[in-house]
Amino acid sequence: MFIVMLMIIYLSGCGHTIDKKSGTAMTDASDYELIYEEADAESSVSDMDNDLLLKAASSRNHRPAEGTAARTFYDRLAYIMGNLRQTKYVHYNQKQLDEENGIYKYDCSGFVGEFILKQALPKQYKDLADNAKKFHDEKHPRAWGFYDYFNEILADKDENSNGYWHVFKSIEKIQPGDIIVVKYDEKWQQKMILNCKHSSTGHVMTAWSYPVKSDDEYWIYVIDSSGSGHAKDTRRTKFDDVTAESGIGKGKMWYGVNSDDKRPVYYRWSSAGGCKYTIRDMSTNCKGKDDDLCCQKEKGKTCDYPSEYFERLQGIIMARPI
Numbered sequence: 001m002f003i004v005m006l007m008i009i010y011l012s013g014c015g016h017t018i019d020k021k022s023g024t025a026m027t028d029a030s031d032y033e034l035i036y037e038e039a040d041a042e043s044s045v046s047d048m049d050n051d052l053l054l055k056a057a058s059s060r061n062h063r064p065a066e067g068t069a070a071r072t073f074y075d076r077l078a079y080i081m082g083n084l085r086q087t088k089y090v091h092y093n094q095k096q097l098d099e100e101n102g103i104y105k106y107d108c109s110g111f112v113g114e115f116i117l118k119q120a121l122p123k124q125y126k127d128l129a130d131n132a133k134k135f136h137d138e139k140h141p142r143a144w145g146f147y148d149y150f151n152e153i154l155a156d157k158d159e160n161s162n163g164y165w166h167v168f169k170s171i172e173k174i175q176p177g178d179i180i181v182v183k184y185d186e187k188w189q190q191k192m193i194l195n196c197k198h199s200s201t202g203h204v205m206t207a208w209s210y211p212v213k214s215d216d217e218y219w220i221y222v223i224d225s226s227g228s229g230h231a232k233d234t235r236r237t238k239f240d241d242v243t244a245e246s247g248i249g250k251g252k253m254w255y256g257v258n259s260d261d262k263r264p265v266y267y268r269w270s271s272a273g274g275c276k277y278t279i280r281d282m283s284t285n286c287k288g289k290d291d292d293l294c295c296q297k298e299k300g301k302t303c304d305y306p307s308e309y310f311e312r313l314q315g316i317i318m319a320r321p322i
Contacts, residue, residue: 014107014108014109014143014200014202014203014204014224014225014226014227060175060210062176063075063176063177064175064176064177068322069121069124069321069322070175070177070178070320070321070322071177072120072121072321073116073117073120073121073177073321074176074177075120076116076119076120076121077116077177077206077208077223080104080115080116080248081223081248081250083099083102084102084104084242084248085101085102085103085241085242085243086101086102086103086104086105086242086243086244087103087104087105087225087242087243087244087246087247087248087249088105088244088245088246088247089105089106089107089225089226089227089246089247090105090106090107090247091107092107092110092139092140095107095110095114097114097115104247104248105247106225106247106248107225108143108203108204108205108224108225108226109140109141109142109143109145109146109204110140110225111204111224111225111248112146112179112204112205112206112224113125113128113129113140113141113146113204114140116206117321121321123164124164124165124321127163127164127165128141128145128146128149128164128165129141131145131149131152132145132146132148132149133145134148134149135148135149142201142202143181143182143183143201143202143203143204144183144201144202146179146181146202146204146319147181147182147183147202147314147315147317148183150165150167150181150317150319151167151315151317153165153167153319154167154168154169154317158170158261159173161322163322164321164322165319165320165321165322166319166320166322167317167318167319167320168318168319168320169261169262169263169317169318170257170261170262170263171211171218171220171255171257171262171263171264171318172211172218172262173318174207174210174211174220174318175207175210175320176207176208176209176210177206177207177208177320178206178207178318178319178320179204179205179206179207179318179319179320179321180204180205180206180207180220180222180316180317180318181202181203181204181205181316181317181318181319182202182203182204182267182313182315182316183201183202183313183314183315183316183317184199184200184201184202184312184313184314185280185312185313185314186314187280188280188308188311188312189201191308192293192294195293195294196293196294197294198294200312203224203226204224205222205223205224205253206222206223206224207220207221207222207318208220208221208222208223208250209221211255214254214272216256217254217255217256217257217268217272218254218255218257219252219253219254219255219272220252220253220255221250221251221252221253222250222251222252222253223248223249223250224248224249225246225247225248225249226246226247226249227246228246228269228270228297229249229251229270230251230252230253230269230270231251231252231253231270231271231272232251232252233249233250233251233252233270234249234250234251235247235249235251251270252270253267253268253269253270254267254268254271254272254274255267255268255316256276263316264316265278265279265282265313265316266278266279266282266284266313267316275305275310276310277310277312277313278310278311278312278313279311279313279314279315280311280312280313280314281311282311283307283311284307284310284311286305286307286310287306287307288303288304288305288306288307288309289304289305289306290306292304292305292306292309293305293306293308293309
């Protein structure tokens with residue numbers, strides 16, 4: 001007996017798999033506006049020794065200047081986190097925005113694009129959506145649309161602006177509320193599609209803290225929508241009233257940078273000693289099993305990915321609405 005199976009190639013971004021064929025009320029202050037974080041077991045000793053850097057960061061205003069587009073973006077982000085009651089990482093066709101009941105369900109780029117920008121900064125959203133169409137024909141700006149448009153604005157400079165965005169390379173220039181975009185290398189995507197029938201295109205997140213230097217890396221608290229959380233992640237806490245298997249949450253990530261321009265060249269997703277997701281021509285610290293390249297993480301199952309799984313980045317870029 002033969003079973004005929006229809007094979008569909010999938011392409012995904014920030015964990016979202018898609019078929020390849022195919023209220024804004026603001027508050028003056030928010031309980032969610034946290035600067036200090038207690039030391040956690042996933043941090044290195046040097047992280048905990050960086051108290052002076054934490055105090056220096058806290059001496060700056062955590063919120064962007066009032067009356068700026070960056071502040072409007074930040075306030076919308078803070079509002080969502082304070083209003084959040086139920087969240088989940090879902091496909092475009094399953095997205096749900098119900099502010100009255102605190103329900104926010106979407107992917108990484110949809111969360112930043114449609115749930116924040118479109119609601120709070122419609123002019124910046126329209127500019128992004130219109131220009132992202134030069135790079136893809138998706139229904140909303142996707143991770144690579146964010147990246148390619150911001151990279152076009154950057155124009156091979158360390159930082160550059162147009163009428164809607166200030167784009168920059170250096171991690172040291174990040175302030176709370178900035179957008180961080182990761183694009184995965186196209187050759188890596190093609191290899192994943194060829195071997196595994198699925199791939200991932202990138203990730204979009206927002207900074208929720210100033211970067212803090214730790215040895216030769218920087219850690220940042222980010223807010224994003226993803227299928228899995230980071231270190232010290234709100235999606236795993238039992239001490240709030242938010243229902244979250246996945247979706248929107250805050251957690252801690254680590255970034256390695258170039259020594260000259262401080263541009264991120266790799267990140268660690270959820271621990272200070274975790275696997276490095278690196279620029280394509282760099283080497284990661286994780287060397288797993290070659291036959292685990294296509295492994296899909298499920299409940300109770302672990303994957304020992306080979307190095308090429310992690311050596312995937314085309315680049316990381318940051319942007320701030322203006």
